Amino acid sequence: MLFLVVSATFVALHALPGDPSDLLLDPRVPPAARQQILHLWGLDRPLLAQYGHWLSRAAVGDWGTSIVHHRPATAVLAAALPYTLLLGGAALAIEIGLALPLGVLAARRRGGAADHLLRVGSILLYALPTFWLGMMALLFLSYRWKLFPAGHTGEAGGAGGTLELLRHLALPALVLGLSGAGALLRLVRGGLLAALPDEPLRAARARGLSEARVVWVHALRRAAAPLAQLLGLSLPALLGGALVVEVVFSWPGLGRIAYLAVLSRDLPLVLACTAWSAALVVLGSLLADVASAAADPRQRAAVAEGALG
């Protein structure tokens, strides 16, 4: 799967018009020197040869050298990856922390005022462009009211330490989490509603368990498996959102690297970014499958089979 995506990206990027050498080299560079430089980067060989070479190197963990950074793409990305994971993880935590209780509330008060309010609210959150939300957050929370620092990670380094990093993380994570929470809320509500009238729940109610316990423990547990899978499916959107949020807040993660790499037509780095982001999603989906299986014994066999197959 990963292989397919990466190959498609490679072919698309190389087949499209626009030669990286045009962008990299001054037109005044003499043709001989130009040829030499292209040769150095391996850009003068036939496409198939480039692909074969690239793939064989990628397979052993060498994703080529970034043309702009003059460092191995792996090193550039490895430096960025923790930031994206941190941002994505924090956003996911905020997303779940918001959507789960509110989704449960909406499902319990189904058809009531709270449900309608949450319905409108969740659609609104979905409709707001993530980067715009980020811009507005910056404008009001950072520039106007100076509640949060505007962008970067607090690179002062040791001075502020972890606390400083968290202070800088707060706003981008909040924006990214909020923009995903709307969709998740609807999923939680839908999942719970699908699980609520079920026989076991009626049985649990008949046993005299409190409604809260029925909903929070029994119903949620029944809804957990599909929810974990849906969460896995929402990972591409989260990563896409992370891209724009990282650009808005100058957060030095994978998305911003990808954006800058595309800007400068740094092909090896673009390819590596694309592949790594796909890998993140695949890895996330795998985790989601595992979580889903943990919640629902019936799926364990299927997942084990999928992992092997």
Added chain:
Amino acid sequence: MAEPHGPAAPGPRARSGDRAALIAGAAIALLLGSLALFAPWLAPHEPERVWDPAAGRLLPPGSARLAVTLADGRTLLAEVVRPAGPGTLAWKRLGSWQRIPAEQVVSAQPINFPLGTDRYGRDLASRLLLGARVSLRVGVLAVLLALVLGVAVGAAAGLGPPWLDAVLSRGIDALIAFPRLFLVLALAALAGAGEALVVAALAATGWMEVARLVRAELHRLRGEEFVLAARAVGVPPARLLVRHLLPLAMAPVLVTAALRLGDALLAEAALSWLGFGVQPPQASWGSLLAEAQASFPGAWWVAAFPGLAIALAVLASALLADGLQDALELRGRPR
């Protein structure tokens, strides 16, 4: 519609709130659509016109000025103009009073900027209206293309031989798992930028959900008796697909199409904002936001209004999808 007895069997979702979603979504969509359609006539000013690069830039919403046309053909914006003695006028421009000979002034007309002006002094409301045309056109075209592509691939997977189904389904799974923005960004940036390219890139990355849906629907319908009957009578597969199967599979596709439209609008905005989509000076909601970056954080309105416009359009498509889903399921899906 007033039904005398109400819906025969009110399903779990058949609620008045859902009808409201459909109506609200349709109303907003209609409003935005007609605003975009009639934008050239509705726009208060020419979208590209720079009234006064110095005194007309970044005026806040609701600003009113006097457009003073001078004898040498220039137009400048003044806050107030009043007579100041014989043959002399005084105007207040850029916060200070100046005197000018009256014969230099050809005319002075009041002019309003309901949403303010951008950093070049162009009217934001007009640019927003004209931008709606571009953004909605890109979104609708991209979704239509994605629908065609999705239905084609979905039909091939749903009705074709099992090996084709396996190959196509794998491909769909692979592409769906991919962060769309990364892919669109890479495509758009390396093939250049511009409106046609955005449409192509969005369509190329937006068809998978449709294909998956069509395939599932066809699989569901494939075993139905009327399909077997049609096959037995010798209806050719293509005709079977177009005349009998697709119309039945269309309901969920319609719902997805509405959702896809919202996604496409958001993706266009993000792409143009990153600088790889619709290019300034052509206005789209995304490119307006890209331009707003330059006057950030001083002028909130140049960023706020295009974002709200996007949100409104996406909201309409989400409400439509929501309402359509309920309305179509209400009509008794298993036929």
